[in-house]
Amino acid sequence: xxxxxxxxxxxxxxxxxxxxxxxxxxxxxxxxxxxxxxxxxxxxxxxxxxxxxxxxxxxxxxxxxxxxxxxxxxxxxxxxxxxxxxxxxxxxxxxxxx
Numbered sequence: 001x002x003x004x005x006x007x008x009x010x011x012x013x014x015x016x017x018x019x020x021x022x023x024x025x026x027x028x029x030x031x032x033x034x035x036x037x038x039x040x041x042x043x044x045x046x047x048x049x050x051x052x053x054x055x056x057x058x059x060x061x062x063x064x065x066x067x068x069x070x071x072x073x074x075x076x077x078x079x080x081x082x083x084x085x086x087x088x089x090x091x092x093x094x095x096x097x098x
Contacts, residue, residue: 009044009045009048010048010051013047013051014044014047014048014051015040015044015047017047018040018043018044018047019040019044021043022039022040022043
């Protein structure tokens with residue numbers, strides 16, 4: 001992607017941070033500036049593609065049910081919630097019996 005084709009790319013989100021990162025890496029290795037803008041084009045194209053990639057579909061509310069050999073195992077969040085409900089029910093029962 002030649003520099004002339006960078007028009008759809010956001011300077012503040014794609015170009016500046018990428019150039020800054022690559023230049024920092026070059027300075028750290030004791031290297032000077034590159035001789036051409038072509039040095040940056042693959043990294044800038046990758047930054048643009050990453051920023052514009054679709055967000056993958058996730059599970060609602062972070063629930064994840066783990067299936068193991070035909071049975072269904074609770075996610076850690078579900079197990080914690082179930083334990084809290086059990087403790088709450090036990091405390092309510094004790095309070096009613098007082």
